[in-house]
Amino acid sequence: MRILVRTSKLAIWARRLALFAAALILISTGLHFFGQITADVFEISLVIGTIFGAAAFLIGIVAYVVLWFTGDRGWGPASVGFILGLVCLAPAGTALALSEIYPSTADVTTALVDPPQLLEARPNHPDIDPETVLASFPNLITRAYQIPPDVLFLIGQSLARANGWEILAATEPTDTSIGQLNALRRSLLGFENEIAFRVSPNPIGALIDLRAASLTPVYHDLGDNGRAIEAFLLALDDRVSTHIQNNMAQTVPEEPPVPQSDLTPGQESDAQ
Structure with a gap:
């Protein structure tokens, strides 16, 4: 008997959400850096990307648990969703940490x-x-x-x-x-x-x-x-x-050389 091995839908959705979140954050960051979108649009894009990244991260964890018990395929897509989702959460985590470390200097x-x-x-x-x-x-x-x-x-x-x-x-x-x-x-x-x-x-x-x-x-x-x-x-x-x-x-003056005629005989021998 042939056992049918399926690919976990949770793993597939984790990967999809993570790829969407990463693309949204990267594209919006590039557009904002080159002045193609306003700061408000950029901030909204970051919020949306962070939400989808968090969803991909959590779904990736659930997919790991399901795959462990069912034996289905999907460890690769689940890992992409888990890791990439975590990366998409990094900007929000960094902003939260900086807001706690520094006061606002707007x-x-x-x-x-x-x-x-x-x-x-x-x-x-x-x-x-x-x-x-x-x-x-x-x-x-x-x-x-x-x-x-x-x-x-x-x-x-x-x-x-x-x-x-x-x-x-x-x-x-x-x-x-x-x-x-x-x-x-x-x-x-x-x-x-x-x-x-x-x-x-x-x-x-x-x-x-x-x-x-x-x-x-x-x-x-x-x-x-x-x-x-x-x-x-x-x-x-x-x-x-x-x-x-x-x-x-540059302004420190150099000591002028002492004329030979001003030297005593003993000083002349020392100078020689």
């Missing part, structure tokens, strides 16, 4: 009283506790450097361009006036943020303050803006230190 600045002005971003977010933000990002403080304001502005501008930010507007400072630069930064997933830094003259050199805000209103940016401007400030520290060291090396 609009964050080093100058709480008078932050730099924005050109395009219109942040709309709940009040953010500055102490909570500073606890997570201790480097988000006003910087004071012992270099001229125009030099500090040029260093910051070159760093912004090196980071791939799109310059929206730039006004250079002088010894008595304030300068500001506004730039557009695109995150890894394609979300746009505006970053502004302001350079002010200071008795000992220059001050710089930064502000970063999501271009579209978001409830929680997972600390993305905070990490971006904190990294900018740390890189700026290094560049300013290098600039000061290079200028100090």
